[in-house]
Amino acid sequence: MSALVLAEHDNHVLNAATLSVVAAARQLGSGVDVLVAGNDCRDVALQAGRVAAIGRVLLAEAPHLGNASAENLAAQIVAVAPGYTHLLAPSTSTGKSVMPRVAALLDVAQISEIVAVESPDTFIRPIYAGNAMLTVQSTDPVKVITVRTSAFAAAGEGGDAQVVNVAAVADCGKSRVVSRDLTRSGRPDLGSAEVVIAGGRGLHSRDEFFAVLSPLADKLGAALGATRAAVDAGFVSNDLQIGQTGKIVAPRLYFAVGLSGAIQHLAGMKESRTIVAINKDPEAPIFRVADFGLVGDLFEIVPALTKALE
Amino acid sequence: MEGADLKSLVAVKRVVDYNVHIRVKVDGSGVDTANVRMSMNPFDEIAVEEAVRLKEAGFVSEIVVVSVGGACCQETIRTALAMGGDRAILIETDAELQPLAVARLLKAVCDMEQPRLVLCGKQATDDDASQTGQMLAALLDWPQATFASDIALSDGMALVTREIDGGLETVEIELPSVVTADLRLNQPRYVTLSNLMKAKKKRIDVVSPQTLGVDIASRLIVRKVSEPKPRAPGRMLANPAELVEQLKQLKVIA
Numbered sequence: 001m002s003a004l005v006l007a008e009h010d011n012h013v014l015n016a017a018t019l020s021v022v023a024a025a026r027q028l029g030s031g032v033d034v035l036v037a038g039n040d041c042r043d044v045a046l047q048a049g050r051v052a053a054i055g056r057v058l059l060a061e062a063p064h065l066g067n068a069s070a071e072n073l074a075a076q077i078v079a080v081a082p083g084y085t086h087l088l089a090p091s092t093s094t095g096k097s098v099m100p101r102v103a104a105l106l107d108v109a110q111i112s113e114i115v116a117v118e119s120p121d122t123f124i125r126p127i128y129a130g131n132a133m134l135t136v137q138s139t140d141p142v143k144v145i146t147v148r149t150s151a152f153a154a155a156g157e158g159g160d161a162q163v164v165n166v167a168a169v170a171d172c173g174k175s176r177v178v179s180r181d182l183t184r185s186g187r188p189d190l191g192s193a194e195v196v197i198a199g200g201r202g203l204h205s206r207d208e209f210f211a212v213l214s215p216l217a218d219k220l221g222a223a224l225g226a227t228r229a230a231v232d233a234g235f236v237s238n239d240l241q242i243g244q245t246g247k248i249v250a251p252r253l254y255f256a257v258g259l260s261g262a263i264q265h266l267a268g269m270k271e272s273r274t275i276v277a278i279n280k281d282p283e284a285p286i287f288r289v290a291d292f293g294l295v296g297d298l299f300e301i302v303p304a305l306t307k308a309l310e
Numbered sequence: 311m312e313g314a315d316l317k318s319l320v321a322v323k324r325v326v327d328y329n330v331h332i333r334v335k336v337d338g339s340g341v342d343t344a345n346v347r348m349s350m351n352p353f354d355e356i357a358v359e360e361a362v363r364l365k366e367a368g369f370v371s372e373i374v375v376v377s378v379g380g381a382c383c384q385e386t387i388r389t390a391l392a393m394g395g396d397r398a399i400l401i402e403t404d405a406e407l408q409p410l411a412v413a414r415l416l417k418a419v420c421d422m423e424q425p426r427l428v429l430c431g432k433q434a435t436d437d438d439a440s441q442t443g444q445m446l447a448a449l450l451d452w453p454q455a456t457f458a459s460d461i462a463l464s465d466g467m468a469l470v471t472r473e474i475d476g477g478l479e480t481v482e483i484e485l486p487s488v489v490t491a492d493l494r495l496n497q498p499r500y501v502t503l504s505n506l507m508k509a510k511k512k513r514i515d516v517v518s519p520q521t522l523g524v525d526i527a528s529r530l531i532v533r534k535v536s537e538p539k540p541r542a543p544g545r546m547l548a549n550p551a552e553l554v555e556q557l558k559q560l561k562v563i564a
Contacts, residue, residue: 069481070444071453093474097456100409100444109410109529112439122533127437128332132341135534174453174484178469182477191475220563228493238459238473238494244435245353245493247475253562264328270541274562276553282546290544292553305550309563 001030001120002055003086006077007048008094011038011066014047016192017090019154022051024147025088026155027117031055033084034161037076037168039066045163054161062168067177068094074101075169081106084142085120091146091248092191099146108140113248115151115271129244129267149191150250150271183239185224190240193223196251198242198269199235200227202258202279202298209235212299213257216306225249225269227259243268258298261286278302316463316485318361318370319425320395321416321443322354322377324386325436338534341436350386353431355393356491359498360461361429362394369463370427372396376419378412380404384514391509392501398514399423401522409437411519411526413445418522420450425486427468432457432490440490447488455481457492 003025008015018034025032032053036045037060045059060076077098081087087102089095091113103110115133116124122137123145190196197217203209209230217224225242226235242249244267254272259265261277261284269275270289277290278298287293294301326332326341327349333342350358364370375395377383380402387398401415420428428447433440440456447454455461455470459478462469463485472479473492519526547553557563 070456074448093457093472096440097444097454100441101448101454103441104410104413104445104448107410109408110439110441110445111530112441126538127535128326128341129328129435129438130538131332132334133536133538134532135536137531137533138529139531140529172453174487175455176482178480178482180474180477180479189476231494237477238492239475239477241493244438245433253557263331270538274557274560275541275544276557277544287544287546289541291542292556293544293546294550294553295546301550305553308550308554 001028001085002083003028003030003032003088004080004084005032005034006089006095006098007034007036007044008090008092009036009038009041009044011041012043014044016154017092017149018048019051020149020152021088021090021147022054022155023152024114024117025086026053028086028120030085030120033058035060035077035080037065037073039063049161049163050157050159052156052158054159057161057163058166059163060166060168064171065168069175069177070097070101071172071175072169073098074105075172077102078105079169080166081142086143086145088145088147090149095146099144103144106142106144108142108144109138110144111136111138112146113148114145115148129264130270131263148248150248183237187217188221188223190223190225190247190249193251195220195222195253196225196249197222197255197257198225198227198259199230199257200259201229201233203230203235206235212302216302219306219309227262227265256286256290257302259286260284261289316370316427317372317374317423317425318364318427318429319374319376319420319423320358320361320390321428321430322358322375322386322390323351323434324348324377324379324383325351325434328352328435334535334537338536340532340535350389351431351434353433353491355498356493356495357429357431358390358393358395359496360491363496364461364463365394374399374423374425376401376416378403378407378415387514388506388509389501391512392505393499397512400514400516401519402516403519403526405526406528407526408528408530409439409441409445410529412442413449414524415519415522415526416446417449418524427485428488430490432492443488443490452487453483454488455483456490458489459492459494461489461495
């Protein structure tokens, strides 16, 4: 038995999501290799090699692998897949696009967003927005898996794995990335932040959303997030959405500000370690999952809280 | 414009309505779906809406709606037809299907219908798998664009804006291709009663997995479905100072 983990990266830096997938793969009780596929990305392979207890790092480099195109990346994984019993990737937008394609090409099922490894063929994953947990056993010879990274503590450093070059697959030629427009906020990445401050429609407007929440986020080194309602209302862009249809986060500390706690939002944050809810409605469902609640006007409470942290 | 002959296929799934509080069966065999309000998967609704808008704009010539499931899926299909689908195919089966089986069935339909664009939701709100579109694209050896928030068609290509981690990405993919719909692609229209009545006259062909010659055997065994772990009850605090004190005691802040 051996597992191959698809590294998530931007051709320069290994994304921390990869470390959680390595941790999940290790629970399978087998050797773990990492595949770094990209363009001019040897640095990423060297970073992957330093992750603890990695067997080998496979490095595939080509211009057409540089943009994580699902078509080329899936073909690359399939090309190096023989011999592996488990193929794993983080449940990022890249992992979710690529791994079903890999599974179909290998004619096996794919298991999405696992949160626990029961045994090498049995996994737990949330369904119905996390309102039920499914324990599922795979009878396929190869298990193709995406991992909910917030459910696994990141693997540490201290490894010294060999980097092995592998042949890059040919460009499928049917898909081309035209542009990327990535939000640069200077804040930690929402998916891996230790502290998350999420706002809902109670923030009233885009201006007030940032005016009220940014000082608190600055103070705590937190990432900002939002509910689907706040995204729909145009307060923030969709990449900040937390919930069933957005990001799933499980930080050490989560602030839910001016949001009621719709099922679809709870699905994205209720595994957080400590949850603080601030809402004017004492009956809001968010208080049922919160460890600490403050009832009142968020426009008074949040600035007072920011001040109290000084 | 190639609208004159650009056939679009839209896959729709009947799921428990997203407003329903689901209950896990006591024997752990699954989620109780008896006597529960069912609807079209909300992301599939967005996919249908997009196909209809592309047709209204002259880019798509025909919209074929496809669903897989029991006879009750006719209701879901009627909704899609009332939104603007032209005709439909129901692949009727009472078997529990996994995404790979659904993708294979859809591939068989694509082999018959030869659509240039397949639209589906980015994920279904019941199994939250987010696999079918990508698997279908792989089986057809077509390019894909997942999590679409904008689609523009021209000259045998689709220019698709995708919602990716950290922002947006625009990809150009060759048709035929599979595109999966994200939340912000559009706001689906309401179905009027008169359109629902008109939809009753539209054709629904019913086929079976057997007639399509597709193996739908399940590779995954459901061992257990359980309730998520409940959280311990929380505490209401009087003011921010008290909160800071509590968080410091728990060492979640310095």
